[in-house]
Amino acid sequence: MPHPLWSSEEIRSICLEQGFARAGIASADPTTRREELEAWIRDGRHGSMAWMAEHLDVRADPGELVEGARSIICVLDRYADGTPDAIEPGWGRVARYARGRDYHVVMKSRLHAVCDRLRERAPDHVFRACVDTAPLLEREVAARAGLGSIGKHTLLIEPGLGSWLLIGAIVTTLELDRTGHDADHDPCGTCTRCIDACPTDAITPWSLDARRCVSAMTIEHRQPIDETFHEGMGDWIFGCDICQEVCPHNEPTARTRAAIRHESHDGPVEAEAGGRREDGAAFRLLSVLGWDETTRRAAFKGSSMKRAKLEMMRRNAVIAAGNSLREHDDPQLRTAVEALTVEGTDPMVRDAARAVLDSLDEV
Secondary structure (H helix, E strand, C coil): CCCCCCCHHHHHHHHHHCCCCEEEEEECCCCCCHHHHHHHHHCCCCCCCHHHHCCHHHHHCHHHHCCCCCEEEEEEEECCCCCCCCCCCCEEEECHHHCCCCHHHHHHHHHHHHHHHHHHHCCCCCEEEECCCCCCCHHHHHHHCCCCEECCCCCEEECCCECCEEEEEEEECCCCCCCCCCCCCCCCCCCCHHHHHCCCCCEECCEECCCCCHHHHHHCCCCCCCHHHCHHHCCEEECCCHHHHCCHHHCCCHHHHHCCCCHHHCCCCCCCHHHECCCCCEEEHHHHHCCCHHHHHHHCCCCHHHHCCHHHHHHHHHHHHHHHHHHCCCHHHHHHHHHHHCECECHHHHHHHHHHHHHHHHC
C-alpha cells in the first residue's frame, strides 16, 4: 500500500519548490527492455562508454541499486529553450546542457533537500539521490513516472516542454502512489527530422550508435576520431544539439516560454575563462588550441565539461578549426593548427592536425 504520510501531490509539490520543472513517481520495477539493452551493448553501439556495460544487473533493476527499493521519485530540469545559436567562424560550440553550472552538483543538492524533507516523516526508509552517474535507466523511469516518452533520437520528450531536459531521481524503499501512464507512447509518429539531420548518421529509430555520435566522440572518446567523421562534427567541440534543434517538440510555444528553467543553467560559470563567450555557448578555437592543463581547469571550473581531458579538447578544437577554415580563410587559425603538427605535440592532437591540413590541401 502507498505510504500514508505522503501523497504523490505532496511529493511533487516539494520537488517543484526546489525549482524542478516536473516531478513524478514510478515503480522501482526491473526494466522491461533488458534484452534490447544487452543487444545494444553486444553490438558495440555503446562505443567508448565502457561503463554502460558494467553493473548491468544493477542498471536493469533498481532493487539492486537500493535494497528493498519500491518507488522512484523522478524530476526534470529544463536547461534550455532552444534559442538558435549565432556562432561566429573560429569558435567551437558547446552543447547547451553544459553551458551553466555542473548539473550533477546542482541537481543532486536539490534532490538531497527533497530527501531530507521526506526523512522527516519516514526516518526508517532509504532515499538515494541519483543524477546521471548512478547505474539507473533514467529515461525509462521518467517515462514510467508519466513525465514524457522516449523519442526516436532516444531522448525523453515531454510534449509541453520538449527534450531540453535533465533527469534526476530518488530511489526509495517507500511505497508511493504512481503518477505514470503508457511508457511506450510514441511521441514522434512519422517524423524523422532527427535521423535526417544527424551529420554522422548515428541515429536509427529509438537507437543511437555512440561510435558515430558527435556528443559521444567529443566527450567520451579518448582516442583519435576517425577522419570520416571530421566534417560532420562541424563546429562542435563538446557535445552536439542538432537532433534536438530540429525536433518539432522543441519549437517555442507559449507553454514552453513560460516553463521553469533553473537559474544554474544560465550562462557560464566564469565568463571569458579560457576564451569562453559570455553566454557560455562557445570557446574561441585559437584559445583552446593553446590551452595547457591550468587553463583547461580554469575554463571548466564549476562546469560539467571537466569530463573532457585537455588533449581531447585540443583534438576537438583542431577538427572544428579545419571545418571553419574550409569555409572561412583565417591565416592565424591555420598557423595555430600547423604549429601542432610538430614532434612533441600529443600524438592524438598532432595526428588530427596533420589530417585536417591534408584535407584542406585537397580542397
